[in-house]
Amino acid sequence: MPDTPPRPADRPTGLRTIAWQHLFTPEVVAVVGATDTEGSPQAYQWRQARERLLALGARAVHPVHPTKDTVDGVPAYRTVSAVPEPVDTAVLLIREPLxxxxxxxxxGTRFAIVFASGFAELGTEQGDRAQRQLARIAxxxxxxxGPNTNLNIYEPWAEGLPGRKIAVISQSGNIGRPIVQAEALGVGVASWAPLGNEVDLEFADFVAEFAGRPEVGAIVAYVEGxxxxxxxxxxxxxxxRAGVPVIVIKVGRTEQGAAMARAHTGHLTGNDAVHDAVFRQAxxxxxxxxxxAIETAGAFCHSAPVTGRRVALCVMSGGTGSHVADLCGQYGLELPPLAPETSQRLRSLLPGYLHVDNPVDTGGVATxxxxxxxxxxxxxxxxxTDVLLAPINGAFPGLSDAITRDLVDLHRRGPKPVVAVWTSPVRDESHQALCAAGVPLFHSFRGAVVGIRAMADxxxxxxxxxxxxxVSTVRRRTTPDLTRPGIRDERESGExxxxxxxxxxxxxxxTSxxxxxxxxxxxxxxxxxxxxxxxxxxKSDLGLVITGVTGADAARAAYDRIVATxxxxxxxxxLGGVVVARQVTDAVAEVLLGVSHQHPFGPTITVGLGGVLAELVADTAFGVPPFDEEHARWMVGQTRIGTLLGxxxxxxxxxxxxxxTTIxxxxxxxxxxxxxVSEVDxxxxxxxxxxxxxVAVDALVVV
Structure with a gap:
């Protein structure tokens, strides 16, 4: 079996091997555009870069400036080539980096970090030309x-936080900021990769790197394309395969979001429904x-694996139980009945007027x-019970501190995961205790339910x-000639x-x-x-399909009518003639199967309701090969076809x-x-x- 799956032509054969130590922990760094001119952005960036890199263990951080002999008392060089030792990473703070x-x-510099903007995100020929020039260098x-990036990759992180850490990937510096603030919730950060325009280093490179780090428990990404x-x-x-979840906030669901993404980083966001399908496949x-996203990532870092969707829900009020039970049903979590022996234990512990099935209502009395x-x-x-979910309704001393203490103990004891919900805006000592202990913690009922479902899935x-x-072993088949470009008629498409x-x-x-x-x-x-x-x-729109034709005379008249029309x-x-075929009269459903090229995934299969109403109904699902039979069945189930066929x-x-099988x-x-093939319909x-x-009764292929 090959190491990599079948792939579209002209795509990378696999993931790259990159000497990351020269970027993440460089020994020698050149900062181009460094200056000590007070009040300039470059002075702040140079000082920040030097401080952070020396703290990471860099042996030398050299300023590079065309006229200065020193910058902040550090000897400066006119050019990078003048630096007297090999440079691991060059940080470019200049407007014209090419x-x-x-x-x-x-x-022989190993890595370059490019701050400058003015490339593909401009959406102009000038910007595109600059991006192409930069791509050739890269x-x-x-x-x-980068380009259009910053120094977030050298951000200092807090130590001593519980559990494993998150790694952050963002195509925006500022949108990554609230993610790394997960530290305030007791979730450590391992690294932050600000991608910018991705002229070279891309999302996949960093996911592959972070997934191999033992300290990383989850990857959180903001992605435009x-x-x-x-x-x-x-x-x-x-x-x-490494057990590291990738949690993505992918923008571009709307035209407004897609337009903003193009202006921000130059990324084309692509068909959103296709992205949904690919995320599910991957x-x-x-x-x-x-x-x-932050809270779910933290739960992955702090929790044992959630082995199923069965939730034991313990609440302090019936209202909370009803609300969370609805959310569990909405997002596919189960609230299974408790075993008889469990119910007996609970009945001996709680007053008779409280609900002791799942959800269990303590009424706050026993807390x-x-x-x-x-x-x-x-x-x-x-x-x-696969996971225990315990909402804490408000910071009421005597209640919240007691249940916090119990949840921390149960979390440490294991082996089943414990999830807490803190709904109060007051984040007191009990809240801090949950964070410090690494109890998976959410701040809304919906967030907890969505997070548990994500962990279970x-x-x-x-x-x-x-x-x-x-998932697929493809044998090349004898096919009709596909060297001649253009649209194939129904007969050639059928071949x-x-x-x-x-x-x-x-x-x-x-033809007569x-x-x-x-x-x-x-x-x-x-x-x-x-x-x-x-x-x-x-053809149907033009009146060039005639059904229900019976007998020779009717066929003759239908032929003449089609030619005239x-x-x-x-x-x-x-017009290459007229097709005559038996009419299928027992069809349960008319289905559309299609192939189109969808950025950035390439050939994509569409399945949906077909016939003359296909475009009006727009009931479709997608799959990007390679996928397996389970995903093919999922595609059908995402449309009304599954209901019709049932x-x-x-x-x-x-x-x-x-x-x-046909899919x-x-x-x-x-x-x-x-x-x-650019299109199959x-x-x-x-x-x-x-x-x-x-049986396919009509087809169109574009080569």
Whole structure:
């Protein structure tokens, strides 16, 4: 089995090997543009860089300035090449970095950090040209961070915090700031990679690096767009195998957000629904709220694995129980009934008027008494408990301090995870105690439920998800000629589909009314006649598809009508004849299967409701090869197709298995020749009753 999965042509073969020590812990650094001119931004940045780097263990931090002999009393050099020792990292504080980068490259500098903006984010030809020039420099042995970045990578971090740490990746300096402030919640930070425009070093590089660090328990990222969707998937797969979750806040769901991303870093955000599908395939956790992302990351760092979705919920009030129970149901967490012996223990501990099933309502009565600890222990011991969730309603001394003490003890005892929710704006000593002990802590009910679901899904994915490299073994098939670019008509498109085992409705192509009559008479039952042309993508809209044709005379008339209509409504279209095919009358569902190239992931498969209403209904799901059968079934289940095939309103069940098999055969086509095919549109693919299979009745391929 190959080390890397099948991939689109002209994509990286795998993740890069990078000598990270020269960036994260450099021995020799040159700061280009360093100055001691008071009040200038460069003076502040030079001093900050020198202080931080020396604290990290750098042996020398050299200022580089075209005219100064010293900067803050430190000997300065006119150029990087004049520095008398090899430079690990050059920090460029200058507006025009390209000439200096060329000099750094020639001098053997290992890494360069480029502060300057004015590249792809401008959205102008000048900016794009500068980005291309920078990319050519970065294509050599020197790695480049940025442009449009800063010194966050050398931020000093607090020591002595509990558990493992988060690593932060951000395509924005300021949006990373609230993430690293997780330290205030007792969550340590291992490193922060500010990507900027990603001319070279990218999201995937840092994910792969951080996933291999034993001190990293979670990776939190703010992303506007991915430089390369393929390496992103490889890196996410590596992190999943290492047990390090990747939590992403991905912007660009709306046109407004996408436009801002283009202006900020020059990233194209891509189709958001496709990103959702890829995140699911890769085991990436997507979150909308930055606080929830921080708290979930902290929970991963501080918690034992959540082995399932079964929650034991202990609340101080019935209202809280109702609210959180609703949220659990909404986000797919289970509140299983407690074992009889657990219920008996609870009934002996709590007054009879309180609810002692799951959720368990202590009413606050038992919280500050020894019974409060016993209630929590009973829930932890219950065999159906995967995780204990305990909201703390307000900072009420006597209640919050008592339950905090008990939760800290249970967290340390384990082995099941304990999750607390602190809903009070007052963060007193009890709150500090939870943070200091590393109890997974959230500050909203929804955040806790979303976080627990994310943890349960991640650990399930880690156990069950097939490796990306083994989900498909593609054998090249004998296919029609794909060297001639352009649109293929229905007949040629069908030949390509058949080559990959996709059932295509048998048909004849006729060029006269008499031949149409003969072809129709050879079919038992009604037939369909439709124009054959590579120039007609939507034949039904033009009246060039006639269904329910029975008998030779009707076929002859239908042929003449199609030819006349084509001449009137599409006179420029090349008409290669008329297709005559048996009409399928037992279809349970009409399905659209498509292939399109979606930035930044390449060939992407779409499945959705098909037929003439496909564009109006817009009920679709996506998958980016390679994926497995489980994801193909998920795609179907994300649309109304799954409901239709299940026997909607007493109708027959459809052949779901045949549809999934067809998706996987299209998947093989994409892995094999997807780089040669820009578009595939199979619409409709008719799904027949269970056991009778599927059949494509129309198709269009663009080479």
């Amino acid at each position: 000439p200096v980068l060329r000099e750094c490259l020639a001098a 294509n050599g042995p020197m790695r480049v961070l 991915f430089k390369d969707g393929w390496t992103m998937r490889l890196a996410a797969d590596r992190a999943l 085991g990436v956790i997507r979150m909308e709220d930055i606080d929830e 500050s008494r020894p019974e409060g600890r016993a209630v929590l222990e009973a829930l932890m011991d219950d065999p159906a 991640f650990h399930t994915d880690r156990r069950t998800r097939p490796r990306i490299a083994t 390509l589909l058949r080559a990959y085992g996709i059932p295509v409705l048998p048909s004849q192509v006729v 009314a008499g031949a149409a009559a003969k072809a129709a008479s050879e079919v038992d039952g009604p037939v369909v006649l439709k124009a054959l042309s590579p120039d007609l993508a939507h 084509a001449a009137e409504r599409a006179p420029a279209a090349r 026997g909607f309103r007493g109708g027959p069940a459809g052949d779901l298995d045949a549809l999934v 996987l055969r299209l998947h093989d086509l994409v892995l094999d020749v997807g780089h040669l 199979v619409n409709p693919l008719l799904v027949r009753p269970k056991g009778l299979g599927v």
